[in-house]
Amino acid sequence: MKLRNLVPAVVLFGLAGCMVGPDYHTPEAASAEAWRHNDGWQPVPEQPWLAQGRWWEAFEDATLTALVDQATGANQTLAQAEARYRGAEAALRQAGAAGRPTVDGTVATTRAGTAGEGAAWDSRASLAVRWMPDLWGQVRRQVEAGTAQRDASAAELAGARLAVQLAVADAYVQLRSLDQEQALLEASLAAYAKSVSLTERQYQAGVAARSDVIQAQTQRQSLQTQVHDLARRRAAQEAALAVLLGEVPSAFSLAAAEQLPSLPSLPSLPPSLPAVLIARRPDVVAAERQVAAANARIGVAQAAWLPNLTLNASGALVGERIEDLFNAPARVWSLGPSLAQTLFDGGLRRAQKETALADYDAQVAGYRQAVLEGLRDVETALAEVALLRRKADDQAALVTLAEDNERVVNRRYASGLVSFIEVASAQTTTLDARRSALALERDQLLASLTLAAALGGGWNLDDPVVQHITAPSAALMERHKTK
Template identity: 40%
Template sequence: MLNTSATEHRKKQPARHGPLRHRAWHALATGLAILLAGCAAAPPYQPPAIDLPAVYKEAGASPAKPGGPDAIAPDWWRAYGDATLDRLEARVEVSSETLRKAVALLQDAQAQARAARSAYVPTVTAGAAFNRSRVSDNVVGRSLAGKTTNDYLLSVGASWEPDLFGRIGSTVNAAEARAQASAEDVAAVRLGVQAALADDYFGVRSLDREAALLQQTIEAYTSVLELVTNRYRGGIATEGDVAQARAQLESTRAQLSDLRLNRTQLEHALATLVGEPASRFSLAPAEGTGHPEQLPRVPAALPTQLLERRPDVAAAERRVAAANAQIGVARAAFFPSLMLTLGGGLESSSLASWLSAPSRFWALGPALAGTLLDGGRRRAGEDSARAQFDASAAAYRSTVLRAVQEVEDGYAAIQALQDEANSQRIAAQSSARALSIGLDRYRKGAVAYLDVNVLQAASLSSERALETLRRRQLTASVGLIKALGGGWEGSATTAN
């Protein structure tokens, strides 16, 4: 009885420990696969750190608000109150070839992201073939020697690569980050074209006001020339006075011709920005010397908000994320790839038996392949990916620093130009007053024409300088809005 029990006990032992041993090996294999997959994954991503100041040094009278930056509307150009500018800006979205190019590049990046995601799905192929062949009579040991045979084949196959070590996932993350960067590039290009159009438009209108000023000056100089000529005929003025008056008049006419050339060139630039041939585009001159456009209030912001408000900064950050994901792709090259394949179909030498059960064939099985020796190519690939990440991070920090500089420049320009315009306005008024007094004294014979000539030149120069300052103020205002990101609203992105 004891021997029998011992025998039965020994027979039961393997049955009890077999499943345990199988589960242990399964757990070990699973743990090893998870460990290897962790080694192959891309490093945890965080945007590169950069030390930014708490406030803008040059903000001056426009301090940042604790609750956030002043809102800049998406159609920010409407704040200038010019209906013609509004109509031109509306054409950028539909006609600008520069913007169309950026959109096309975005569509390309999105297509590449979709192509990368397709690797998650099995690839299924199908094929049909017919082949008629004859084997030579002189082939020894072949059962088909001297025979002609047909081969009808219909096959279906499927293959799938499980993403064991994160290669596919990292590739998808990189492609998606690049697509997000391209989307921000589109926003940056759009903002750039909008700002350039506003600059050129304000330039055209400023030249229109200068042209009107020069035309008024020419009319005034013509009257003065008549006055001097009459005085010369009466023996009161000299021939030199007449020559000086005529030279002053013709010099102003030459300035007007040069100004009109500059306006024409700016008008051509506007045509290109709105996507129209320069030959068919024209912008009617503004009438008078008034300033219909208004300077909008200077927006307030904080340096840290540039990371959320500038599309070029967002694009640079997304490229850093893409470079980080590429490190994961390079790491995955160190590990083998597993391919699961399934194939089957029908094959026969005659159509009569083609669809019968014996004509079936199939194959199923996994394939594991990896590189054992490559002379350091994979290590060099990982080093290259890390170097590209460092370069992208440096480019991101450079973009942020340049953005801060542009905002500081914008705030400084607006403040300085406002002070300069106030002083220049007083100077222009004083010059006009001095010219009026000088002309009155010349009519009375109290001063020579040379004194009037100097006063005329000074008055015209002051008026043109004031108009130039007005144009610079508008340009600085547009530049600050652009530097702050315009009305762009960043798209939410997820760190990989």
């Protein structure tokens, strides 16, 4: 008799272990065996920033490090992404609550009567327990989908954090590049002033024409106007950087630097690196987690075809007055299961399942596209870095030639062998060559930032993805703990 009574319980708990729907497997996606433009890279010694995911420390600039750290804790766009992450965590807890029992308690008192008869008080205190066992794994699939959504939100938060860090580094490089150009223009202005002075002396001596003096003065004044343009561009970059740091632009300033600190070479990338690094990019992680969530929702849709078992238990105390409930003679209780099954829904469940399948296919395609775009970004960034490096070498040779030519022309002009037109032309050529060299240095730094973004913000294979990519900002999380 006892064994027969245990059979339903054994069957119930056995069914509770079932889960309908497909188990998740990461979809296959494109990969690369080697980078086409990875030639010429030199390895660098092991650095502490590799294991921490602090890729910006590779640039060895204390000011840049301080700015990135400030933006990571104060940027408002990042704060929005962190709030969405906390919302995804709350949604996950909501999904898990559906599989737990619910307990409802009520206490009520009413006075009722009929016409011609007296009225009476009726008081009642009741307690009801309701539990729907997760027989087919519907709740567990919902939790699985919620977990994947939470992870996708964490990856999106990491992506937002990386985007802010890159924007800060980009703005900082632009600022320092403008500082370098400003220093170059000031040095050129000093050289042009000497040319004006020399031309005026030669004019007074009757060696040069008045037109040479005017041309020298015009060239110097033209360069002077460009100084103001640089100041305007720097002010705009400084204001943009202030917003990234969460500061009021009018209250923020970054002192100008005479030259940009030298930057180390980026680490070499072995042929086996691409697929591993692409898999940890925040956008790829988010896309893959969306696939996992869509896969779990297929199970939720399939479970809707199966009956739901609900276990109900309730008890109530009934009396005239609330204070007499615990001494009330009437005690009511009920206990029993109920089985519910939708018999006809006009095709709703079939449509929901087809929607879930279509969403899964769409998410798989999105994941594969994200991987392809990641491979493209890395290959493009590597090509840009390699080609800019070669172009910078050629530009350095051009600067040397232009400077040599300017020295020769200046000596010839001082000897009265050539007109100032040749001097102006030589000076312009030298200035343009130097400015192009500065622009190439800036572009190489920006290309390095692009490569960091393409690789998900780091190059270390041993850095766990959960810490390197999906971990929320500690500063932002700590801020909300204190609220």
